[in-house]
Each structure stands twice: as structure tokens, then as C-alpha cells.
Amino acid sequence: MSSRLFQSESKFIERCRTALVNAQSDSVIKAALADYGMSDEQLNEGQQLFARVQAVWNANTADEAETTQASNLYKATYNQLQSVFKIHRDKSLIYFKKEPDVLVKLGV
Numbered sequence: 001m002s003s004r005l006f007q008s009e010s011k012f013i014e015r016c017r018t019a020l021v022n023a024q025s026d027s028v029i030k031a032a033l034a035d036y037g038m039s040d041e042q043l044n045e046g047q048q049l050f051a052r053v054q055a056v057w058n059a060n061t062a063d064e065a066e067t068t069q070a071s072n073l074y075k076a077t078y079n080q081l082q083s084v085f086k087i088h089r090d091k092s093l094i095y096f097k098k099e100p101d102v103l104v105k106l107g108v
Contacts, residue, residue, distance in 0.1 A: 013050075013057055020047055 023029050024043050033043075089108055096102045 009057070013053060016050055016053075020050055 020043065023033055023038075024040075024047070030040075030043075092106055092108050093103070096106070096108075
């Protein structure tokens, strides 16, 4: 069974936020981190890094939403085009049945 670092990016970011908040607010955790050389300055640096990550994450999420909307609009428009094209193609095949040169020129 493999162990994954995080289930999803959003869950990982949330776990980082929780760890930073706990490290800054809980005196027991803060003292334990001080034993490993982790000062308030480094915790603040981590908080600033987290804020930048959160901003990039939010921008990326908004960009993905816009991309999905544009893709859905494209697919719907393309499906409409295909249905209209199929109708006109079928009509041209019937109308120009006896004129294969015209069908070749039309690319049907």
C-alpha cells in the first residue's frame, strides 16, 4: 500500500495552513519547534510563503473555471455547427446526386 503525501492540492494547502496556525498559536508546539531552531521569524516567513501559495492557488482555480466555461461553450457551438452541416451535406448529396463533379468541388 503506497503512502501519498497529500490527497489533493487543496487538502495539502489546508494542512499547511493548519500547521502554521497551530505552530504560531500553541506555546507547546512553538517550544518544540524552537528546540529544532525554528524561530518566530521563520514561522512568519512560512506564513508569507503560504499567503503567496494561496494567492496563486486562487488565481489558478479561477483560470481553470474560465477554461472549463470556454471549452463548454466551444463544444456546444461545435455541436450546433455539426448538426447544421449534416443537414446541408445530406441535402447537397440528394440535390447533386447526378452531378458528381459538383460533389467533388463541394468536398462532400
